[in-house]
Amino acid sequence: MTENNASESLELPLGFQTTGVACGVKGDSGVLDLSLFVSDRPAAAAGVFTQSKVCGAPVKVSRQRVPSESARAVVINSGNANACTGERGLEDAQQMTQLVASEVGCNADEVLVCSTGLIGHFLPMDAISSGIPAAHKQLSSSPEAYANAAKGMMTTDTFHKQVVRELELSGAPVRISGAAKGAAMIGPNMATMLAVIMTDASLTSADADQALRDAVNQSFNCISVEGHTSTSDTVLLLANGASGTEVLSGDDLAAFRYGVEEVAVDLAKAIIQDAEGADHFITVDVLGLRTREEAYAIAKTISDDALVKTAITGADPNWGRIVSCCGRTGVDLLETDITLQINGTTIYERGTPVEYDETVLSNQMRDNRDVSIALSFPFGDAQVRFWTSDLTKEYVRLNSEYTT
């Protein structure tokens, strides 16, 4: 059972409590800007982080603390990325984990930290120092508290993003619950935006790490708004074993890994559903390549391309721009190797345009938010699915007029 919306009724896994509070990072607006996720017992933890050489202080701190057999909490503030802030930024990030540790009663290195928002400003530590104890007092396992935690991570997001999946592993119910944020600067490179995935399954940290990396490669690494990898991208997985399952292995571990991937895919798609200014949600399938790297290069090039994105904004099935993208990836191919379908209609087949009713397809693209692009090649079995948004005047307005 997967849900992927602004529902207030999604449940946390056993043994987790969360909350989101307004502590003042975003000024006196009353908007939630600090989220806390706490496990009542040590959780195996894994993390995947931005590959950008310019990364935020929280990334530097958290990266050193995973994988781990014993994480207790994640603290996240929005409104300020604490990136490009030098030594003081690093001290502030460490101080955040120390403050949480004091409240929870654990070591600072059992706390992970994320910040998201503007780059290059020092954190308002006064606000955060009073916000963390206040958040700790409000911790709860209720659906409302979980929704608030998802809201406290938001920047330009227009809705909060939560996904819950329930599995039965060896007869025991296991829950995987994830929350994510992201609206722009989306172009992960073996990394991703902020997301926290919690489970009450029992896992070794090594298995948690592998499950998370594999899931991220199929989800957050397969989305793009404008292809810009951010300084703050972080995905965390916490597995606390509170469901009472044995440490997972074999078929149970495989089923769990698939569950994590589904949660990650749904969160990644929710980020693209909320892409800044977007009118269309575009699924790009690339099939029949020799390697996943080839399929990925083609899917990412199409997904990042301003000309493809603007054509879709205009509801135009412009195969020339898509085929031209294939050519510029460096993948060894000829136009006669390319077959293209849009919304299931074949419009270009092995190098030749196909007759089809352009008005019908264009109207379909104009009237529906979802567009599917499928490219097939004759080389092999490797394939990738990618999700992207279109490029609209509203995206330009949001990213050029924000200062006025």
Added chain:
Amino acid sequence: MTENNASESLELPLGFQTTGVACGVKGDSGVLDLSLFVSDRPAAAAGVFTQSKVCGAPVKVSRQRVPSESARAVVINSGNANACTGERGLEDAQQMTQLVASEVGCNADEVLVCSTGLIGHFLPMDAISSGIPAAHKQLSSSPEAYANAAKGMMTTDTFHKQVVRELELSGAPVRISGAAKGAAMIGPNMATMLAVIMTDASLTSADADQALRDAVNQSFNCISVEGHTSTSDTVLLLANGASGTEVLSGDDLAAFRYGVEEVAVDLAKAIIQDAEGADHFITVDVLGLRTREEAYAIAKTISDDALVKTAITGADPNWGRIVSCCGRTGVDLLETDITLQINGTTIYERGTPVEYDETVLSNQMRDNRDVSIALSFPFGDAQVRFWTSDLTKEYVRLNSEYTT
């Protein structure tokens, strides 16, 4: 002496005649759509072409004919790229060169061909077959005929692009004249948009080839509108020796090579001046890297980036987006290695934001079309200069509403 505008008074080199006619590729609009460039004697010829695996038929034909000691003519049509058109497209491109050869009285393989415009439609060969003899009748060495040749190449360009440079080599006057087109799908990758550069200097084809490749690397390969390498990019250099100079060597060859580079740079900048929908002309200097490849990667990443481009549209000196671009290139660097100037004002120095008057700088960016971004690093002497445009609502409109 360099000129770079819509002047009607720019001169061709000796021994060249050109023209542009309206033959009907663009319908009955009367807009010029066929250009002819003819040398009255065999010219050494070099060419640089798109690296896209999906390339137009004219690229396939012309690429096999250079470098050459004996080229006589270049024929270019606009309004139709003759790309992704299979065997028939290839035959049409060859036929175009055969028709020109018949008029000029040379072999078909002494004629080079380019097409630019929509991808995926067969050329209207009736129009072209009558257009080529009509163009041949109008050939002239006049400035008007040269301007018409530059106009006949245009697609969405709003002005035609010509550059002339005069040198004295061993006491003899030598002229280098170039014409180019380009307004979008600009993201050359060791290749470029359409340009024809003619000179009356005498060169071996090997030297012409090397001079052109070096010039292209400093000019057309250093521009971007949206980073999309097209199917049709072509730059040609024809050197017919009509100035009476000896075959160039030594210092004269070096001076000539520098002249070709200056012509290519000015044509490349003219393409960015005419970038679709752009409000700003942005010069990106990246200095102090270990290798040119590193500097190039940083300059191109910034120049292609939608978030940097929209910030400049909004007249915002948003250093966070620029610094974040540096981090995602894969180049080995830390934020403390980065110093950033915008329009000569240092706003970020070795990892720390610098105090400056943001209102003054922002007003300057709002009131002027030209913006300079300069990034310096402490690693070495390698540097690159790149030119790009901003991303506006008008760009989105042009590329999404063209079908309505």
